[in-house]
Amino acid sequence: MELREFFEKYPDEETCIEEFKNKRLESGLDCKKCEHNQHTFRRTDLKFQCKKCGTRIGLRSGTVMENSNLPFRHWMICIELMTLSKRKFSALQIQYLLGHKRYEPIWLMVQKIHLVMRTRDEKYRLKAYTDFDSEFLKEIEKNSILQKRNNSSI
Numbered sequence: 211m212e213l214r215e216f217f218e219k220y221p222d223e224e225t226c227i228e229e230f231k232n233k234r235l236e237s238g239l240d241c242k243k244c245e246h247n248q249h250t251f252r253r254t255d256l257k258f259q260c261k262k263c264g265t266r267i268g269l270r271s272g273t274v275m276e277n278s279n280l281p282f283r284h285w286m287i288c289i290e291l292m293t294l295s296k297r298k299f300s301a302l303q304i305q306y307l308l309g310h311k312r313y314e315p316i317w318l319m320v321q322k323i324h325l326v327m328r329t330r331d332e333k334y335r336l337k338a339y340t341d342f343d344s345e346f347l348k349e350i351e352k353n354s355i356l357q358k359r360n361n362s363s364i
């Protein structure tokens with residue numbers, strides 16, 4: 211997908227949330243408590259709710275976005291830039307492109323996406339955004355990120 215198409219397809223946070231919600235439902239969601247696989251989606255607090263026992267799962271929980279407060283659209287744009295572009299973007303450039311005022315959360319997001327990309331590369335050749343599937347959404351080992359942060363000079 212070209213960036214122009216991407217921005218036309220995902221013009222706002224709402225369309226991005228819709229996309230993530232659908233991707234997670236497509237890849238299958240099991241209730242942590244009763245293992246039922248049918249859920250409704252609560253737009254008010256962005257949570258899935260088990261149709262059987264009512265247990266809720268956050269839209270970000272169990273994904274690379276867990277513990278992040280950045281908008282979904284930031285993540286999607288960042289992944290798009292990092293996976294489709296031949297040019298390498300630094301966290302600073304991405305921060306500038308997103309117009310986000312704090313560097314730290316953007317830097318963390320970039321590190322996490324790098325980790326997912328690396329894990330994926332071991333299995334697949336990196337493909338386009340359309341591959342933003344359950345594999346890409348999977349949770350990243352938090353320790354490896356903390357370790358990286360400690361070793362980093364940033």
Ligand SMILES: [Zn+2]
Nearest residue numbers: 241244260263
């Ligand atoms: Zn349940």
